[in-house]
Amino acid sequence: MDKPRFRLRCSITKLIFFWIAILLTILIFFHRTPSSNPNRRVLPSLPAWENVVVQSAKPLANSTTGQSVLVTGAAGFVGTHVALALKKRGDGVVGIDNFNKYYDPTLKRRRADLLRRNGIFVLEADINDSEKLAKLFRSVKFTHVVHLAAQAGVRYALRNPASYVHSNIAGFVNLLEACKTANPQPSIIWASSSSVYGLNSKVPFSETHRTDQPASLYAATKKAGEEIAHAYNHIYGLSITGLRFFTVYGPWGRPDMMYYSFTRDMLRGKPIVVFEGPGHKSVARDFTYVDDVVKGLLAAVDTAEKSTGSGGKVERPAQLRVFNLGNTSPVPVNEVVGLLERLLGVKAKKVVVPMPRNGDVLFTHANVSLARRELGYVPTTDLKTGLRKFVDWYLDYYSESNWKSAW
Ligand SMILES: NC(=O)c1ccc[n+]([C@@H]2O[C@H](COP(=O)([O-])OP(=O)(O)OC[C@H]3O[C@@H](n4cnc5c(N)ncnc54)[C@H](O)[C@@H]3O)[C@@H](O)[C@H]2O)c1
Numbered sequence: 514m515d516k517p518r519f520r521l522r523c524s525i526t527k528l529i530f531f532w533i534a535i536l537l538t539i540l541i542f543f544h545r546t547p548s549s550n551p552n553r554r555v556l557p558s559l560p561a562w563e564n565v566v567v568q569s570a571k572p573l574a575n576s577t578t579g580q581s582v583l584v585t586g587a588a589g590f591v592g593t594h595v596a597l598a599l600k601k602r603g604d605g606v607v608g609i610d611n612f613n614k615y616y617d618p619t620l621k622r623r624r625a626d627l628l629r630r631n632g633i634f635v636l637e638a639d640i641n642d643s644e645k646l647a648k649l650f651r652s653v654k655f656t657h658v659v660h661l662a663a664q665a666g667v668r669y670a671l672r673n674p675a676s677y678v679h680s681n682i683a684g685f686v687n688l689l690e691a692c693k694t695a696n697p698q699p700s701i702i703w704a705s706s707s708s709v710y711g712l713n714s715k716v717p718f719s720e721t722h723r724t725d726q727p728a729s730l731y732a733a734t735k736k737a738g739e740e741i742a743h744a745y746n747h748i749y750g751l752s753i754t755g756l757r758f759f760t761v762y763g764p765w766g767r768p769d770m771m772y773y774s775f776t777r778d779m780l781r782g783k784p785i786v787v788f789e790g791p792g793h794k795s796v797a798r799d800f801t802y803v804d805d806v807v808k809g810l811l812a813a814v815d816t817a818e819k820s821t822g823s824g825g826k827v828e829r830p831a832q833l834r835v836f837n838l839g840n841t842s843p844v845p846v847n848e849v850v851g852l853l854e855r856l857l858g859v860k861a862k863k864v865v866v867p868m869p870r871n872g873d874v875l876f877t878h879a880n881v882s883l884a885r886r887e888l889g890y891v892p893t894t895d896l897k898t899g900l901r902k903f904v905d906w907y908l909d910y911y912s913e914s915n916w917k918s919a920w
Contacts, residue, residue, distance in 0.1 A: 567652055580605065582607075582656065585608075593624040593625075596628055597628065597631060650692075657700050664680040681735065682737055689701070697823065700832075702756065705835065708729060712874070718879055750821035755836075763906075771798075787864065794875065796845070798843060805840065838890065
């Protein structure tokens with residue numbers, strides 16, 4: 514063989530080795546770099562979300578209950594508090610949320626981050642996604658489902674009525690279908706609303722009062738939820754507890770709610786619109802601090818009986834309950850504004866207008882005797898104390914330079 518040809522062969526071989534080495538380096542690099550998916554960061558070696566779900570659902574060693582709970586709407590205001598409280602006492606917790614844009618999704622992402630740091634995985638999915646739900650229930654035998662995912666708010670129905678039907682009716686039915694098929698069936702604790710009392714004028718609102726006069730589409734979908742719950746309990750033996758929340762407020766709250774938007778606008782020096790009823794009557798709400806609601810909800814979880822159906826058969830009637838979770842002391846909106854003025858050190862620029870007929874009711878007032886008797890529910894936080902905690906959180910949350918843009 515002549516020398517130049519030999520040299521050419523050598524250099525081609527070197528070139529091939531060189532490129533193979535480069536390719537191998539790239540492959541090793543990508544294999545070792547953690548995925549940008551935040552859930553993968555928790556468990557880098559696990560290939561699919563189902564495996565992360567299984568980890569998140571495992572009760573901790575300190576668990577007194579041994580329960581695995583699915584929390585829908587976990588990136589929401591109440592969902593985040595509930596998921597953290599369950600995890601804190603050792604329950605396994607998995608969240609599901611579609612992170613919709615009804616209000617600033619950044620806030621939902623930040624709540625989900627908080628949950629992730631506490632070992633709670635939030636699956637990004639819609640409760641209408643039957644396939645995802647089926648996989649979820651195949652991966653974990655949930656003992657309980659705490660169902661909080663919903664289209665909340667009353668006035669938004671004027672703009673987007675379909676979102677209420679999608680989440681509060683179709684989504685609820687889809688979730689109940691998954692629960693009914695699961696083996697064993699979980700017990701369900703879900704959020705109804707004080708809004709079901711609608712135009713009822715008897716006070717304080719008791720579970721025995723009429724709920725057939727909704728004043729908003731939101732209320733109508735929550736009332737429909739209660740009837741749907743009755744049907745699934747009757748046919749499939751699902752143990753279901755509905756909780757009628759009364760104006761829940763607190764840290765990590767909902768930006769569309771009055772106490773939150775008043776705080777934001779007052780700090781910005783913007784006017785706030787205060788509604789009043791006929792004859793200049795003040796609008797009043799039974800504000801309930803989120804920790805009190807969480808305590809009531811956990812008591813509902815702990816007293817929930819097991820579902821009684823399996824494989825389409827019901828062995829015996831299953832538990833079906835409805836409770837008010839309120840604070841039992843309605844506060845006029847003007848008083849809320851006064852409290853916020855003192856806490857924020859800002860004088861509100863009030864614009865008082867008659868309440869439009871857009872779904873809001875004049876007042877809410879809970880009778881909680883049933884919840885006290887059956888769940889040991891006793892709300893302990895007055896509005897002044899609760900609002901101070903909210904304002905502290907608000908100032909802290911928005912003082913971080915990164916989040917200034919959200920003001
Ligand atoms: N906060 C209150 O004052 C109050 C009062 C009465 C009833 N409730 C009920 O309590 C529950 C929780 O309320 P919140 O204040 O935490 O509201 P929220 O809007 O903060 O939380 C609801 C969460 O559900 C998620 N979600 C909505 N539709 C979904 C879907 N189809 N699939 C998956 N996720 C979905 C949203 O992204 C959101 O994160 C709701 O059912 C609400 O109707 C709340």
